[in-house]
Amino acid sequence: AAKKNSRNSSKPPSSDIVKKPKEQPKDGSKRKRGGQPGHPRHERTPFDDDEVEYTELHCIECPDCHGPVVPSKEPPKVLQQVDLLVPSETISVVGFRSHACWCRKCKQVHYAPIDEAKRRAGLIGPRLTALIAYLKGACHCSYSTIRKFIQAVFNIELSDGLLAKLICKVSDSLDKAYQELAFLLPNEPRLNVDETGHKNNGEPMWTWCFRASLFTLFKIDKSRGSDVLIHMLGVEFDGILGCDYFSAYRKYMKDFGVLVQFCLAHFLRDVRFLVEHPNTRNQAYGQRVLDRLRNLFGVIHRREEFSKAGFQIELQNAGDELWAEVVYRVPSTKEGQNLADRFRKHGDSYLRFITTPGIEPTNNLAEQAIRFVVIDRKVTQGTRGEKGQRWLERIWTVMATCTQTGRSVFTFLHESISAYFAEQPTPSLLPNST
Secondary structure, three states: OOOOOOOOOOOOHHHOOOOOOOOOOOOOOOOOOOOOOOOOOOOOOOOOHHHOOOOOOOOOEOOOOOOEOOOOOOOOOOOOOOOOOOHHHHOOOOOOOOOEEEEOOOOEEEEOOOOHHHHHHOOOOHHHHHHHHHHHHOOOOOHHHHHHHHHHHHOOOOOHHHHHHHHHHHHHHHHHHHHHHHHHHHHOOEEEEEEEEEEEOOEEEEEEEEEOOOOEEEEEEOOOOHHHHHHHHOOOOOOEEEEOOOHHHHHHHHHHOOEEEEOHHHHHHHHHHHHOOOOHHHHHHHHHHHHHHHHHHHHHHOHHHOOHHHHHHHHHHHHHHHHHHHHHOOOOOHHHHHHHHHHHHHHHHHOHHHHOOOOOOOOHHHHHHHHHHHHHHHHHOOEOOHHHHHHHHHHHHHHHHHHHHOOOHHHHHHHHHHHHHOOOOOOOOOOOOO
16 A cells, blocks of 8 residues: 655655655765855854954064064954853943932822832833843743843843733734734735644644734634634634645635635645555556646746746646646546545646736645644643633734844833833734835
């Protein structure tokens, strides 16, 4: 029987018990570690001179013969070094003394008012709060790891309970920005959707990822069914949904007439399964379909070689050839008939990117965005309650959206928590249209 693995099915790579060895060069030589010949060199851009406090070094005498020297016209050698300040200088501790006064008229003691933003922040200010939130959300750190880091670097002792309260404050500050994106989600013309597992106190749940052109939103729910799509997108969603062939998307498409672009990469895995099948008829059928798929993706990758009209013609021809190969030259095997029946029923949804420009043929956008969630799940083992779920939804949304729009995650967290402490409107995750 044919064996399914991550290469020919939707199974994760970790499920592969035996992996094929990496292909060795034909000349028998071994691939060296590090950068390969012809690979472009990547170096960090140096700091501007006005950002650096230079120490000027001059030669007093020749280091070889110890003779006198004069200044040369050659440019100096430069070493720029970044380092932390000593712990006592990396933080600032400020205090506010509210002195008491006695009112002779009302016979009461009153205190000078403390700034409301400072009072709401409490012991930890907005910048350090943002750093703790970044460590927790972006670096997968546990509360004990953050506590040890703060103790070692800043020489401050914080309890796990205080850190948990700080994360709740940051989560509350991100709520408005998150709800704004959730409100706009049903009106998006293009959406890529994917889902992955999540654990809450050992209970299986699901993390849904909705990727739009300008933002990405995450939602943790107990269900993996179409009811989540109905809740997030509504029953009148008028955009195009990029997704895999999972039953929830098909049900949502069928019940409400939603246009869908099924992922061709997932379809490619099923075709590879036929290519590796022990039945020779399945192998021949799968190989023919695989060749047509390669031709289709080849046209996509050579897009710059064609004019706009020429590219559309080539793409349409490649799609027609794929359709004919999948549907009309089918062996009388169960596996072959299943693949052909699927394409007869949903072939338009697999090739919608041909007739609707601007749509990706794969669901890679959502899968790339949700990859961080999978890593976080493996490191942190999930959440323990509803507060933790809301925190993860919001911080993942902030991180993915800021990355998508080229913004600094830490800067956004600092701006958001500062506005929250001052009881001012928190910033939006959407780019400034002005």
